[in-house]
Amino acid sequence: MLKAIKGGLIINGKGEAPIPDGLILVDGNRIQAVGSRDSLSIPRDAEVVDLGTATLLPGLIDTHVHLVMNAKEDCVTSLAHKSAVESVVEAAANARLALRGGVTTVRDCADVFGVTLTLKRAIDEGHLDGPRILACGLPITTTAGHLHYMGISADSTEEVLKAVRTVVAMGVDWVKVCATGGGLTPDSNVSRAQYSAETLTALVQDAHRLGRKVAAHAHGTEGIMNCAIAGTDSIEHCSWMGEEDGHRYDADAVDLIRKKGLYVSHTITGPRTGSPEELEELLESEYGERFALLRRTMEEGVRMVISSDAGVPDTRFEDFGGGLVIAVKCCGFSPMGAIIAATSRAAEMLGMADRIGSLEPGKSADILAVDGDPLQDIYAIRRIAGVFKDGRRFV
Ligand SMILES: [Zn+2]
Known part of the structure; x- marks a missing residue:
């Protein structure tokens, strides 16, 4: 099951430069690709989840x-x-x-x-x-x-x-x-x-x-x-x-x-x-x-x-x-x-850095979407727009 999660900024959790107009491709419970919407193409059979301008970060x-x-x-x-x-x-x-x-x-x-x-x-x-x-x-x-x-x-x-x-x-x-x-x-x-x-x-x-x-x-x-x-x-x-x-x-x-x-x-x-x-x-x-x-x-x-x-x-x-x-x-x-x-x-x-904690290919698809940019306004981290664990959406 492929999912294409469209959002605004992507903050990958490792302190790297945020990616604007982000897209995350999820295959089952794993992240397949992370990038800007321009840089990735959405596979035809993927379910598209459009979160608008919500910032995407690791769960x-x-x-x-x-x-x-x-x-x-x-x-x-x-x-x-x-x-x-x-x-x-x-x-x-x-x-x-x-x-x-x-x-x-x-x-x-x-x-x-x-x-x-x-x-x-x-x-x-x-x-x-x-x-x-x-x-x-x-x-x-x-x-x-x-x-x-x-x-x-x-x-x-x-x-x-x-x-x-x-x-x-x-x-x-x-x-x-x-x-x-x-x-x-x-x-x-x-x-x-x-x-x-x-x-x-x-x-x-x-x-x-x-x-x-x-x-x-x-x-x-x-x-x-x-x-x-x-x-x-x-x-x-x-x-x-x-x-x-x-x-x-x-x-x-x-x-x-x-x-x-x-x-x-x-x-x-x-x-x-x-x-x-x-x-x-x-x-x-x-x-x-x-x-x-x-x-x-x-x-x-x-x-x-x-x-x-x-x-x-x-x-x-x-x-x-x-x-x-x-x-x-x-x-x-x-x-x-x-x-x-x-x-x-x-x-x-926790000794789990190979599986969780960042938005990278191969990691568990644990994704938090919030309204606004927490780097500019940390309060945005509380404005939850979506929660995915192992690729499944719970919020
Ligand atoms: Zn305690």
Whole structure:
């Protein structure tokens, strides 16, 4: 089945010069050709999808979501009252919302009962609509540690290795470990490390032995350094929270993160109207300093991706584009930089750059069409005109 998708500008996701009057030829689930309308001819048997002047870019990749969470204040407490079946229904509804919001791939960074593994299969087999899922399944944490109510509690190195093997046996794509406490677990101490660098190193080595990459939740600087030493493939949040009040940036940790080529997946949470008032409020809040440190980390050459943490309070699955707006308006990303961070670089972090994350021949036909030019006006990224995943149109 051939499709010819006509649009305006094409932004390929890799930072190359945009192509005006774009045309993408899709053969089944793959991109066959990308170019200007003048440069390509439309095969006679192709179905023509004319999106007018809509900008075409790769489907977005959100590398940090929690599909089982409801994005409301009670996102955590409500989990305790839900069966696995209820959680899979919640996750299925959220997956659909994410896809409608232009997200064609997600990495789910902690679920309950391993339900995202079930959901992933259902989506892959075409029973349900949703983005491609890479699932971390149950998070590994300490007793009383961050997300202990969702995952596997493991304190000693021996217990941690057992936990890695348990989640790999469940079939996870990535291993998620909570290297520091977290805001959703009030008694866990968000500023302090939960594991020593030695224990984290053992975890990373065993996960890699089993062919899995490791995503580490880390807000506190102490824990970020431990992740850098251990070489966790991605460091989530990376908020540089000091052991005492406020922030503590650690240039040595940044050096190590850059040298080892680790990724920082900066989650941009919260309601995102993107109004001038909201942006001003954000920059004046404690996020102001966090964003400034993020910018500093990025300017040091660390490989940065943008993610949402969708599912946590006020962080909706259908508005990942709003996070890109905040990234540009508050965190020092250029519009092109934000698009790269949520497409090709995210794909590279996931080890899937050969399949997704850019508009190029041979890649999966994951395409987002938006009204307007996000390079001129990043808000355009939220004006969704069409979403294709594997060549099939969902919006
Ligand atoms: Zn999270």
